[in-house]
Amino acid sequence: MSIGWCLKVAVGRIILTCSAVALMALGAPLSAAAVQQDFGAWRAYMRGRVAISQDRLGEAVRQFQTALQASEHDRILRQRTFGLALLSGDEKLSFELARALEKAGQSGFDTRLVLLAQAVQDKEWDRAVEIRNGLSKENQLLFALPVIDSWLALGRGKDDPLAPIAGVGGNALAESYAAEHRAFLLGATGRTDDAMAAFQPLITGETGRATRIRLVAAAMLQRKGRKEEAAALLTGRDPVIRAAHAMVQGGKRLRTGIATPAEGMAELFVRLAADAGRDHTSQAGLVIARLATFLAPQNAETWLVTASLLADDDKPQAALDALAGISPTDPFAAQATGFRISLLQRLNRQAEALGIAQAAAAAAGAGVPEWSQLGDVLNMAELHEDAARAYARAIELTPSDQPDWRLYLLRGGAYERLGDWTRAEPDLRRAVALAPDEAVALNYLGYALLDRGLKLEEAQRLIENASAKRPGDGAITDSLAWVHYRRGNFARAIDLLEQAVQLEPAEPTINEHLGDAYWQVGRRYEARYSWRAAMVGAEEEDVLARLRRKIDFGLAAGDDSAQ
Template sequence: MTGAALLAAFTAAAPAQATESGREVLNALARARLAEEAGDPRAALTALTDVASRAPGLPGLRGRMLEQAMQGGDLAAARSAAMQLWTGGERRFDARLVLTVDAVRRSDWRAARTFAGVDGDKTGGDPMTRLLLPVIGAWIEVGARGKLPERPLLAAGARGRPEPAFILEAALVQLAAKRPADAVALADATMLTDRTSQLVALRLAATLDAAGEGEAAKRLRGRIALATGGREDPLLLLSDRPVSTPRGGIAHWLALLADGFARAPVGNSRLPLMIARSAWWLDDSDPTVRSALVEALDRDGQRQAALALLADDRGAPALAMRKAELLADAGDLGAATTLAEAAAAQAPASRSLLVRFADIARRSDDGTAAERAYARLEADLGDSEEDRALHATILIARADLLLQKGEWDEAQPMLDRAVALRPGDPTILNFAGYSALERRRNIDASLAQIEAAWKAEPQNPSITDSLGWAYVLTGRIAEAVPLLEAAQRGEPENPVIVEHLGDAYWQAGQRFSARYVWRAAALIADADMATRLEAKLRDGLTPATMAP
C-alpha cells in the first residue's frame, strides 16, 4: 500500500474532524507521505511509528513501516515490522527475507529454515524465491551442519537448463563443509556462461586458494579470464575474497543479485535496495556488498547515503572511482577529478578505471587530466582487435578535446588514424565525417564517411541526423528532410537534431513547419542555441544563424 493509499484508508475509516487523535494521525500520515516523496525514509519511518502508536491496526501500516525501514537501513525497525506481519499471517517476501537474515545473524538455524521456507515446496514459487531459496537453504544447512548441504543448489541446477552460478555456489558450500575434493570436481566441470557465474567463480577461486587448492584456483581463474574476454566488470575488481560462512555466503549472493537489479535500465528501485540492505546486515565488511548497496542507494535517489558508505575507500580503487563519479554527479567536479586520478593510480593495470577517470576529467573540463589518462591507456595498447578498437576510441576522444579548442589541424590526423584503425566502425566514421562537415572541411570525403556509417546503422538517430545535415550542406534538401524527420522521431529531445530539421524545413519552403520546430528546439536548447533560434524565429534563416 502506498503512502497515499494509507492516508486515504485512514481518512475513510476515521474522518479528520472526528477526534483530536484522528487529526494527529492524519498529520503524521501526511508527514510520512511527504517524507517518502522527498526520498527521506528515516523521516517517513519516524512519522509512521507515530501513526502506529495511535492507530496500530491501520491496514497496510506495518508493510509501509517495513519498506521504509529497509530503505533507511534500520534493521531493528524492519525486524519488528516483519515479525508483526508474520504473526498476522502475512508471508510477504520482504518480511520473510528480513526475518531470515535476522535468524542467520543469530545462528538460529531452525528459525531461519522456517522463515525462508526451505522445508516447503522447492520446485515452485515466484522468480525471486527461485533465485534466492536454493542458496539461502544451502548455507543454512552449512550452519546447521546438515548432511550434503549443497543439495538444494544441485537440485535447482538440475531442473531445466542447468545454472552454472548455482553449481559454483554449491562448490563454495562444499568447501565450507570441508569437502575440497568435491568442490574441485564441481569447479573443473562447470562452464562459465554469464556474468553471475563469472563473479561466483572469482569468489570460488579465492576460497580454493584459502583451502590450499591453488592449482584448481589457477585453472578456474584462467577460465574466468577467457569468459570475460578481457572485459573489466566493476565487481570483478572487488570480489577476490574467500567465502566460508553462512553469513558471508548468503551476503555475497544477495549482493550479486542486488547489483544486477540496480544496474538494469528498468525496474523498481526498491527491489535492489531491499536485497542489498539484507546483504549489508549480514556482512558489511564485504566490498562487493558495499558496492551493491552503493548502486542500490544511488538508483533509489539516496546519493548522500551512497557517498557516506564510501567515506573509507582505502585499498579498493574501484570503490574510490565510484565515489569520484558520485561526487561528479553531485557537482563537486574538482574533487571528483582528483580522487579519480588517485584511484586509477592505485590500479595501474586497470584500463576501465583509466577510462572512467578520463570521463570524469572531461566532465570537469580538465582536458589536461583527460590527456594524462589517454596517454597512459595508449602506452599499454597492443595490436589485438580489442586494442585497435580501444585505440581508435581514444584517438576520437583526444581529437574531440582539440576540436573543442578549435584546433582542427591538430585533430585531423587523429581522426584519420582512428578511421584507419577501424575503417568499418560506424560510430568512428560518423564522428570523423561530421566533425569535418560542421567545419565545412572535405565535404565530399566527409559525406562518403557518413553515408558508409548510415548504411551500417540506418536506425541510429545520430548517424541519420549527420547524413541528413550533410545533404542540407550539399544542397540535397529533398533527400535531407525525410532523414532528419526520422532522426527527430528517434531522439525527439535532442536539440541539435530538432534545430537541423527546422533549418531543412525552411530551405524546403516549409516555413510554418520550420518555425514550429524551432520553437520546440528552443525549449531544450543551451544558451548559444537559444540565441540563434531566437534570431531565426524573428528574422527567418540566414547564413549567420544556420546551425553549425
C-alpha cells in the first residue's frame, strides 16, 4: 500500500482523495510487533505523532526516522515515514524511502510519482519513461500523462515533444493544461515567436494564472535578449508584474522561466496541486506541490502553493517554513511577505507581524501595497490612528488619476473605529463616490450612519442598494435587518436576521442582533439562545460582558446597539 490516492478529472475539476495509509493515518498506532521489538521505537513514534499535532513536521520526521531505524522491517512504519517525509518536504529522505519501498515491493502511485521526479531531476530518461508507463497502469492521472510524455520527449531528445499533447481534447480541463504546456514547450525548444502566439490567449486578464504565465513568457523573451518586449509584456497594476518589470528594466534575470523538463514537470505538478486545493483536497495536493518544489525550487509559485495548502491543513508554522524557499528578490517576494504576516497573526505572533510590515514599508521603493499592508496590521493591533496614517501614505503614493476606493474605505474605517466620525465620514463618502457599485463601500457607509442614528433614509437607501448587489452576503443582510429594527419593524428584522444567520451561523454580531429582535417581540427563550450563540464567537471583553448582561437580565434600554 501507499498514501493511496485517487487522482482524476470529474466535471472539469480535479479530485484527489487519500485512502488506505492516508495522510491522516500517520496518527494511527504503531504495529504491535514494533512495540514488542523495541520500546524506544514506540516512544519515538509517539513523540513524532505529538510533533505532527503541534505543527512541528521537521521534528516529527526525525522521530519517525528514529523509530524506523529501530524497527527497519516494519512495513507500515516505513510507509508512514515516507508519507511524512513528503509532507514535510524532506527531499533526500523522500527519494531514499521511495527507492526502499520500490525495492520491498511496496510501491504505489505516490511512490512512482516521487521516483519519476527523481529520474527527471537526474536526467535518467529511460528510467523516467519506464516509471511513467507504470503510472498509466494505475488508471490515474490519465489526463495529465500526455503533458508528462511531452516533457520526457524533450529530455530524451529523440521525438517531437509537441506530439503527445497535439491530440488532447474532449475535456476542457485537460485541454487547458495542454494549451499551457504547448506554449511552454515551444519556448523551451527555441521557437520563441510561435511560443508568443500560443501565450497570447493565456495571458489576458489579471488572474493569478495569467500572471504566472506572463512571467514565464517574459523570462523566455529576456533569455533570448528581447528585453524591451519582455518589459512591454509586464505592464499593469499587479504588484508581482510591476516587480518583474523593474527587474527586467534593471537588467536582473527573471527566474520564472520554463526551459527544462524538470521545470515543465514542476509547473504541471504545481497547477495540479493548486486545482486540487481549490476542490478541498489539500492533503493529497500538498504531496504534488512538494514534488514541484523538488523539481524547481527556484519557482516561487511552488512554495506559495505548498504554503497555502499547509495553511489550509492547519499547519501555519510549516507554511511559514515553506515560504523561506522564496528569494527576497523574486517578483513574488512581496506576496510572500504578506502571506508570512497573515500566518504570524494566525499564530498570535503580532509583534513579529508588525515588525515585518514596518520593515517592508520602510524599505527603499516601498509603495502602495507595503503601506496598505502596514495599515492592515496596525488596524488588527487596534492601533487605528497609526493605521490611518499608513493608509494616508498609501493614498499619497497612488497616482492621482487612479484613486483607489479601497484605501479611502480603509482609512475611513480606521477613523470610524477610533470614534472620529468627523474624519471618517468624508473618506467613506469618497469611497462610495469612487465605487458606487461596490456593495462593501455602500454597506459600510450605510451601517455607520445607521449606527449613529444619522440620516436614516440615506442609510436605508445605501444598505438596500448593497443588498441588491450582494443578496447572499450575511453581513449586508444583517445591516438591512438592522435598518428595520431601528425603525421598529421587528418582524421584518427577524426574517432577515434568520436569513443572515443561515448565511453566517458563527458570526457573533448577527446572532446578537437576532437575539435583540427576538426579545423585542417577546420571544425571550430564543433571544437568550441567540445571545449564547453570539458568545461562542465573540472575543472582545466588552462584547462578552454585554452578552452576559443580556442573558442574565434581558434587553435593557440602550443595550441593543451590538457592534
